[in-house]
Amino acid sequence: MSQKAVAFDWPSPPASLSPDHRTEFIANRGNGRVGSRLVSETERVRVWTLKLEPGERIGFHTHVLDYFWTAVTGGRARSQYADGRVAEMCYEPGDTQHHTYGAGEFMIHDLHxxxxxxxxxTTVEFVQSANAPLDVR
Structure with a gap:
């Protein structure tokens, strides 16, 4: 799969966000840290762990690579998305979702x-996707 450097067309923050979240959204467009800790990285994959205590939130971050996540534990969370959508989800251990992005496509969201x-x-990103990986350092 070809990876060309893409100049992403980052959106403005949704009007529905609080002033603090709007500032964070702007600062984190292009933030490729999609988990709490990068536990493994090879030329093929990045493996992340995301741990959130009750009430804790991971701020806005950007997905550009094909990836999947699996819920290790169950619980409830809310995400705010770049398009203004807000979604609440209930998770069961083992729930898994796969996401694919074409060249120039991305998703920005948070998780509370x-x-x-x-x-x-656990999130596994496929480094050899249509987009080049974002910096996570």
Whole structure:
């Protein structure tokens, strides 16, 4: 799969965001840290762990690589998206979702643990996707 340097057309923050979240959204467009900790990286994959205690939130980040996530624990979360959408989800251990992005496509969102248990996810990004990986350092 060919990876060409793409100049992404980052969106403006949704009007529905609080002033603090709008500032964070702008600062984090292009932030490729999609988890709490990068646990493994090769020329083929990046493997992340995401752990959120009740009430904890991972700020806005950007997905450009094909990836999947799997819920290690169950719980509830809310995400705000670049298009203004807000989604609340209930997760069960083993829930898995796959995402694919074409050249120049991306998703920006946050994740807030709104439940009363720790949420843990494993995310695997495929480095050899249509877009070059974002910097995570």
């Amino acid at each position: 643990n709104i439940g009363d248990t720790e949420l843990v996810f």
